[in-house]
Amino acid sequence: MTIKLKKDNGYYYAGNIEFLNSINKRRADEIYKYSEDYLSGKKSRLVKRKGHNVLKNWHMRGQLINKIIKKFKILESEKKYFWLMLNEVSGDPVPERAKKFNSQNDFRTASILAKYAISRLEKGGSWGLWREILSSSKTSEDERVAEWIMGKALKEKPVNHKEVRPLLKFARNRLKKLDTSVLSRKELFDKLNEIKFIK
């Protein structure tokens, strides 16, 4: 399966191109066009909405993105290209970091955040804080780690980066040299719940 992306003055198909055929191409074209119309149209209205803070705006964008993911059944393996495509269609400049590391992509972060109620997220912290949590190496490798940190953070009601960094650091150290994909949810959370020093 593939995703369409811009290159120079044209486009190319990224992803599993060994199996690139007319059906896959058509699907990639549709995803691109649909996202462009859907996201940029709604986004511009969102941005204009006064009184919304940054977190709310990204949360709403995340909801839109998740609808696209659901509609086209975007695969996990396609997502790193999909986030880049969203950068393109949104008209925002694509940060270099986001090109290299999809964990740094704000659309990816927004998509994860949109799975949570905005009221819960707002209790936890700002957009910048959630972005830091979700772009850390371990949370980006396994969404369940992000989920654990978010659960923990919301419980502890952190208000700033300083409070959440020990959690990120713990997760990073505890899961160092561990491939969490082979762990069940319980096994993973048992390891993470070994955390002792957080109040």
Place this chain on the structure above:
Amino acid sequence: MLNQNTYTGRQIKNDVRDLDAIADGYKSKLSHEYWLADALQKDTIQNSWDAKLSKKDWCNTIKLLEDNKNSHYIFIEDVGTVGLTGEIFSKHEELTQILSNGGKKDHLAHFVSSNFSAKDSESGGRRGRGKSLFLISSQGMQFYFDSLRSTDGRHVAGRIFIGTDNGVQVEVVPDSEDYLKEQTGLNLTKLSTSGTRILIKDPKPELVAAMTNGAMLNFIEQTWWEIIKKYNAKIIISDGNINRQAKLLVWYSDDFLKNEGFEKIEYTNFNISSDSKEDFRVKRLVLAYSKNQEIPENIRGIAIQRGGMTIERRASEQLVKVEGMTKVYGWLEMDAVLEKGMYGLEDVEHLGFSWIKKPAKDLLDEIRIKTREFAKKVNLIETELSKQHKLHKKVEDSVAKKINDFLKRLGFTGIGVGKKKRTLTTRIKTQPLRISLSDFILPNESRRIDFGESMKVMTRAINDLDVEIDARYKTWMVNSEGKIIKNLENEIHLNPRSSYVQGWEEIKIVEKEFPVGDYSLRSKLVLLSETDIELPGIGRIEKGKEISVSSMFSVEKDLPSHGFIKFEAIENSDRSRYLTSRPDAHSIVIEYNTKHPFVSILLQDKQGEELRKFLLQVGIIIAFNQVMREDLSLEKPKVFSDIEDDLDLSDVLPKIMEEVSKFMWDSQ
């Protein structure tokens, strides 16, 4: 012994001389005729911005006024700031007590005192230089102030001036709303919103000129573009007739950089140092290349931002010494931790940093590396070496290895790595659970393989433990871009004291599958068994644990060398380019110019002996210069500890030469 004639009292100070010294400090750093206007705007706006109640409602106005006797005044007014808050005092003792308590909110007490700033690293200012600048700005060395306080709605006013004893005198009058009007006869309205006003009597002529000819506005736009851009901050300059609001310089506008004639790169949220306990991060480094337009001189370079203001601009052509770099400019914003670290290295005038110490040194190295990356991207640097240079590569590598081995013994393995602490531990024994690459066999030891040659690639997972282990076992080969060339994956069961082999008995190198480049063989076990076993160096043998190995090889080329220094030949007709050095990842690259007549004559020796001697001699000097830079940036320098505290530049070369001499002595 004290007796009845003993004199005790406070030392008498000539404050005018101190003010002259402060003025000289600014003058020497801002070497242009309007230095005072530049310094005044920076300090004034920074103080005001630090005291803001909200970004939205803040405004700062600097006006030139004239009274009916043709006397000039500079009137500085801010709106939406806290005002001169804190305890109001009427006696000298009370003021002393407030200052000794060190309360951060006692703005009034700090404002009228010297060297008692309430600022910390989170604010822009320090040591209250702004007040001194007000005095310096006035020909008669006096200024008035009044303030409406946000905390209690009270009004406070006063005057600071030079008294007859050449000392700074202070007058503070509480609850006198018409003080400024009464003192100066100017038609000034009463303050209605919280904020502070400064009235400088008889400003110096060059200051008046800068207010009327636009120079002051230019300085503001060059310094405060970040807060104008992000928060639409209102800063107004008035020459008495026309009000002009500082605008965002188009060069810093995102829309402008989208124009066709520009290439831009943005690095966000990256860490600058590998060995620091602190998490120093750069929030944003933006680099832009203007293909056609010349960049105005006053915004050339990379603007180093702190607290919303430009502290200094690092010249692009000094960061990367190639032609065309003056067309590269940009800016750098730091996160709070890095701002705090850099604040400690900032000069009192807010005009520059001391780039020798960490984190500034690491930051500068990172800026250099990223600027170079960008220069390559926009084709200001050619990456391919000529064939002739490739012939000398062997000489370069052997000399670099010799120097690197020597530096390694001193503990220096790379820049930003610091001096490695060597602990007396014995080598960890072969792990009982491991992957062995002893059957990865290349045709020669250099790890280079050419087209038509073959290699054996077998990897062995070994379990010497007394327990059974289940695992996923993967072996694969990737190129330098991360593309997988070959891949094998199995779920395996390892009995106690057994092994499992997988791989390829023979792989013949053909260009289609293995184009010229660097490759890596990787092999990994992901354990699927839980045990209670802890192994030194690996940790707990638990489900999910990864045990991996890798080995590099190159096809039709030599493997890239590693170490503190590397050599690189360049071709440049610039007479001033002989030898230069630049940081590159964790190394220092020493560039030697093959067009320089002194170097080109050495290259005529086909054996490379002349080049070897040359690179050895100059390489070690430059390497030691970098070692010293690394060493001095550490909290406790080891090699150059005796010149740590009082760095006298004349000590540097002799000290380096002493160390070089020892190296050269042993190298023959």
